[in-house]
Each structure stands twice: as structure tokens, then as C-alpha cells.
Amino acid sequence: MPRGLAVFICLLGLLLFIAAIGALIGWQVSALLEDVALIKSKFFEITSKLQQSIFYHFGISLSEQSQLLKNQQSSVTAMIESLAGSLSSVGTGAVLTFVYVYFLLFYRTHIKSFILQLSPSDQQQETEQVILRAANVSQQYLAGMAKMIVCLWIMYGIGFSILGVKNAIFFAVLCGLLEIVPFIGNITGTVITVLVTTVNGGSPAMLGGIVVTYGIVQLIQGWVLEPLILGPQVKINPLFTIIALVIGNIIWGIPGIVLAIPLMAMFKILCDHIDSLKPYGFLIGETSSATSTPGFITKIKTWITKIRRKT
16 A cells, blocks of 8 residues: 555544544533523522622622623733634644655655664664564553543543433543643542532532542553553653643643653664663652562463453
């Protein structure tokens, strides 16, 4: 098969997968929009209570509060315009990302030959091994992240459904997808779930259950899913995870955030194979105490390996 056609088929498959996820989210959003009237009434009710509380505690009358809100309308309009501009840039960035991916895949052999020509002749074999290992790590990270997101969908979906959260599937999908951004994404998804559930009249027990579900899922993710699915090759300590996300956002926006962690993992592999850069690889990676696998995880890995060998 010609390389251009093969790359096109790969990208088409990726687009179909993204379209399927978008269709699932759209289906759930349409169900969520049916409750817009209820959410709006709850919002006005909460706003009214807040205004009365401000009047009671600070002595600011309702008319004065309304005047303050009118003065802020210009800033709200500017914020909406900024949001529209951001959405436009996200769409442009998405198109450019697929163009970049297409040409990077098309010229991957050419780029590999270029890197090999940069290295001395006596180190080309080692350089090729570094390239191969970096490529394997990126594949392992992306495939492992996809598996982890599916597991998170299942766990969040079960937890939210048991609690009786309205549109539980939508919030499960949202919390799982936001896991692409470590630390920040899962907290953001949980906060959104709590806020919308609150507006929908969720009880304190339900809200507490959402927070408990988040804690349990994070515990399972950190102690079971990450060691089993991702492995130690892509483990970067939290400090440089945040630094990588910030730098990725500055350089390339949302695509930079998505690619920051695998690129940092590839950079760590490069540092681990160059003597002068090994201290930086040590600095980026986890400490020995943090990377040590718990005993029960080792037993689970051994059990899974035995099952694979039998099958």
C-alpha cells in the first residue's frame, strides 16, 4: 500500500473514533439540554438567595447590586468574545494538528535517517535503539491512556449511576476524557459534575458520594491502573508533569497539552542514554520510592502474565 494512502487510512480511523466520542457526548448533551429550563430556574433561585444574603450581611440593596451587575456586562461581553475566539483557534489548531500528524507519519523514515546522520558513525546503532525505544514509549503511553480512559468511563459510570446522578453517562465520559490533562482534568470534571448536580437539586449525600467516587477512582487509577497499563517508562514526577503541561500550552495550546507528557517521556529516554544528560533524566523521573511497585500490583501482573501464557 502506498505510504500516503496508509497514513490517510490511519488518520481516517482516528477521525472516526473522535467522531464516535463526539456523537456520544452530543447525545448526552442533548439529554442535558432538556433540563435547561430547570437549571435556569434553579440558577435564578440561587442568585436570589445570594443577593438577599449580600443585602443582609453587607447592606447592599438589590438595586445597587443590579447596577453593579450592569457595570460588569461589558466585561462579560468581552469574555464571551474571547471565548469565541478561543473556540475558533481550537478548531484551526485541530486542523493543523492533523496536517502535522499526516506529514510526520509520511516523512518518519526521512526524519529517522536525518537523526542517524547527525550522530557519529560509531554511535548510530545506539541512536537507532534510542529512537525505537522512544517510539515504543509514545505508543505505550497513547494506547495505555486510551485503555485507562475506558476504565475510568466504566468506574465513573457505575459510581454516578448508583448515586442517581442525572445524565451519569455524560459526566462519566467527561471525567474520563479530561484525564488527558493530569491532575487538572479529573478535578475539573468532578467539580463540573458537583456544580451541575447541585443546580439540579442534588442532595448533600449525593454530592458527598460524587466526591467519594472521585477519591476511590483516583485511588484505583494511581495504585492499580497506572502501574498495570502505563508502566514505569512514562512515569514523570508531578513537578515536571505540571511544567510540561504549562510549556505545552504556551507553545501549542490544547494539542501541546495533550502531547506534553509523551514528549517529556521521550526526552527523558534521550537523557537516560546520553551521559552528559543523565542527571536531567534523573531529575525528571520519579524517585525510587515513588516508582517502587506495591506487592499486590506485582502479584496481579504475575497472574495476568500466567493467563496470557496459557491462552
